[in-house]
Amino acid sequence: MKVGVLDYGVGNLGSVCRALEGVNATPVLVDRAVDMHLNDCLILPGVGNFVDCARLLREGGWMDALRDEVLGYGRPLLGVCVGMQLLADAGMEGAGPDQPDGTAGLGFIPGRVEHLGSLGCRLRLPHVGWNSITNRSPRDGLFAHVPDGTDFYFVHSYAFVPHSPEDVLATTDYGAPVTAAVRRGHVWGTQFHPEKSSRAGAQVLRNFLAGPQC
Template identity: 65%
Template sequence: MRVGVIDYGVGNLGSVVRALEVLRVSPVLVNRTSDMHATDCLILPGVGNFADCVRMLEAGHWIAALKEEVLGYNRPLLGVCVGMQLLADSSTEGAVNGEPVTGLGFVPGQVKHLAALGCQLRVPHAGWNAVSCGHTKDSLFNGIPAETDFYFVHSYAFQAQNVADVIATTDYGPTVTAAVRRGHVWGTQFHPEKSSKAGFKILKNFIEGPTC
């Protein structure tokens, strides 16, 4: 199993790769768009500012290549933290003259600041929070007990256009999207690679999922 970790210039690749090595799969740092096609599935990490991540994706010609792999070849994809937010249609983070920044559009929705969603707690949201999977548990959470804690660090949150695309939530004042899925595209707002055994189980479920 070759799991491609997309190296487009963000800084949290090492912890993702080490987590995959613990799971005894073959992580591949993908730093050329053409190398994605030699993988079984892909992980899109992300830290920092949404607009900055988009600029790095554009500079490396990743956007068109990702759309070809994910939509054209049905390559399974997992976005992590800002990587999940990049799956959205757009984000208000880094907006210029009120115009949202365009995302990949794999999961319809928009990313907004936690305060704009009614959060009155400390931002960024940093630390461990319990995650609820609702009534229908997605395969990504197989073997994970209800209300398990995962590690979050974020100031913005994903508002999905379709409620059915939200597979997990967490409570941080308002209900916040913790994970999404649309077809063979998943995303987690929390960091599975920093979430101990439960996070490693998330990665294992993605890798061993029915479409990966």
């Protein structure tokens, strides 16, 4: 199975590719938006700042191409960390008087990305480290063979708040409830890094790739 890892100018691609190889997939670094259709599934990584990642997607022609590929052709997509946040309508990172509605995302899963502090978190930020997750949608296969309470590795200061609770697959607690995974149709996202989450992360990747959507 060929899994396109979107190389739009952010880091962390090597660890994603190694994790995919570890679950017997064939990762392909896709550095041109027009080449996405050559793969069975897509992974959208993201590290750092929502604004910067969204800008790179826009400038590289990825925004419209992703909408065509995912919404038009039904290509399965997994967003990771900021890649999950980019699935939202908008991110509030960097929002101010001149941009009160934040920065536009892909809009695949309705919702906004909010600062953890605005969600009630009073713990040290960014949230870096291992936190246990609670599966909110046991019938979805993304967490098959992953027990409730399993730890995953997080690095973030912002969190996705979907408009519909039905789009939330899993949550974690970091001084406030935090969305850990989302799904709408054939679009998934994880706030944690599966490629850095040991055996549990490998199982999540394996489940994504084993689903009928791929």
